[in-house]
């Protein structure tokens with residue numbers, strides 16, 4: 207018998223860490239302590255992930271050897287060392303015996319106990335799954351009923367979205383997909399980008415007696431308060447009290463009134479912790495969310511990641527401002543009032559339940575009519591919007607009864623995104639956790655783009671309504687701008703966990719060039735920091751059923767039909783844009799915000815070379831005025847082969863991704879990049895600057911081994927880009943079978959959010975058990 211079989215039998219599972227097989231079976235194995243963390247059970251261990259396994263192996267007559275590891279590798283290493291030592295000492299027998307040969311009674315008892323506990327785990331998980339389904343059904347039927355009552359219509363919120371997806375022109379119709387990066391935020395112009403533009407910054411089984419009979423399902427669902435059952439003072443009063451220097455009597459009073467709630471929460475947490483079930487309440491907060499509002503990749507992530515987390519069994523809410531009138535929403539809960547820099551603001555909540563996710567919209571006039579400039583306009587106006595969003599979002603779990611039940615704070619984790627919601631971890635701490643509330647709530651902050659940090663003059667602190675001693679968290683000295691207020695900096699420090707959207711960018715953020723002045727703070731917080739590569743929403747971005755490929759001569763296609771499908775889409779694209787319809791000419795696409803980051807100026811610099819090639823170039827983007835002018839100029843100068851579409855068109859972005867042969871991404875920095883992922887899904891070959899997430903996701907083509915999915919170049923320089931593009935075009939023209947291989951390998955990857963969601967879950971769980 208080999209060790210891996212033995213351990214698998216002990217646990218009753220067959221996917222334990224890959225334990226190296228022994229050539230000789232152990233004569234005696236005495237399992238003194240067997241303790242698993244993570245998949246097998248859980249404790250409140252702060253270990254990031256994976257297993258913590260302790261085996262005490264009695265090899266021969268010597269003292270037992272304790273093997274332990276907080277992850278697979280540690281365990282494997284320890285075990286193989288022990289085995290090697292034992293073999294070397296001649297203490298391991300030759301016989302490959304069966305379990306029956308293991309005589310140690312305590313080992314058998316442990317095996318039995320472990321099996322029992324795992325069986326109970328299984329039952330508990332099934333119960334949770336059932337309850338989750340029930341809640342989903344209740345929520346859906348409540349929305350359905352409400353719709354029928356209020357509007358007399360019977361179509362669900364989902365069906366409305368489907369109606370949109372069945373061909374309504376989102377671009378012009380709802381005008382919610384907007385080109386807002388066109389309007390530079392005064393924040394970053396004054397205190398952020400301009401500074402860095404001038405600088406060089408660019409270039410459980412823990413306890414066998416644990417009682418599992420308390421339903422873990424209840425632990426997770428029983429702690430949802432009925433609407434508004436949290437008997438606390440009005441949030442604005444409370445938050446204001448904290449900001450003005452907390453009155454201790456007031457704190458005591460609040461503790462008293464919320465005692466009941468906290469006992470519920472504590473119980474819930476205890477149960478879920480010991481029960482080994484990490485189903486959580488997750489609230490993702492963002493300034494934009496597709497399909498309602500989108501200026502770039504953040505909108506895509508906010509629209510897709512929550513659905514993937516919900517598919518993993520978590521109860522998930524997205525909180526986002528309500529910029530426009532979205533038909534599919536229903537008002538929910540009672541309006542509440544919040545103070546933003548001395549002004550009393552009423553917040554209403556709107557709700558839609560779609561694909562297992564509660565989308566909650568924060569409504570106040572300050573959000574209205576800014577969909578075209580979410581991050582644009584006056585600096586203090588943007589700041590007030592973000593303050594209101596974060597103040598309301600940090601309490602949404604008590605006041606918005608999604609599906610009839612509020613989320614509660616007993617098993618809760620917030621996911622904040624970029625500087626816009628970086629105040630949320632700070633508010634969570636300053637208003638609540640510092641004062642003994644929301645003990646079990648956690649916050650994770652995701653960095654999508656460090657170039658925008660929410661910088662402003664120190665005096666802006668007055669807008670934040672925080673106790674004076676919090677000022678230090680925000681204050682940052684910068685060699686170019688001097689002392690300033692930096693919202694991202696404070697959020698990074700306050701969050702329980704810090705994430706970014708690729709491994710490459712996680713590394714870059716800790717360097718002076720990549721951290722944009724925040725590298726030291728990020729490095730200091732490295733212990734809680736990691737990168738997770740974004741995924742693709744495969745319902746929206748999928749050539750098999752992309753709704754934008756169902757008209758105007760385009761067609762859906764798959765790996766099996768890619769040759770004919772792409773050829774048809776290419777023809778339709780050339781027709782739509784008035785380019786010569788030629789199947790043999792390589793079509794190169796660029797899609798993105800027009801700013802320094804995306805390197806569109808490098809394409810302009812390479813234009814003389816590109817113009818000399820038999821190619822077609824299509825660029826879609828919006829942003830900086832001078833770069834928009836560049837697009838227009840290139841089109842007019844090379845009308846026979848270049849199109850520069852200035853604007854924000856989701857439909858055209860999809861069609862270009864399907865119809866082009868090559869996607870060019872010369873980004874100077876790219877935290878993750880979604881377009882190259884979309885391109886590969888559609889059999890379009892990426893040519894990218896090897897930076898951040900582009901380096902992580904595009905494997906350079908190796909003609910000797912016929913491996914790789916695209917071309918990369920090492921420096922964001924026009925001549926480097928030309929080199930890479932030249933190799934790419936050469937392969938396109940002269941090595942067709944290699945080209946097909948590259949394209950197919952790209953399409954065959956699993957780029958869905960499901961992988962990333964699993965990794966997010968590990969981070970959420972790590973945050974939950976972090977004290």
Ligand SMILES: Nc1ncnc2c1ncn2[C@@H]1O[C@H](COP(=O)(O)OP(=O)(O)O[C@H]2O[C@H](CO)[C@@H](O)[C@H](O)[C@H]2O)[C@@H](O)[C@H]1O
Pocket residue numbers: 501502503504506507654655707740797798799826827828853854855856859876877878879880881899
């Ligand atoms: N003119 C236009 N018309 C239509 N659609 C357009 C468009 N311009 C851009 N888009 C769309 O907006 C999205 C852009 O996403 P990216 O990830 O490439 O960049 P962005 O820099 O906004 O996001 C930041 O956040 C994301 C998410 O984490 C990171 O991947 C990225 O590296 C980081 O810079 C894509 O869906 C793209 O198709």
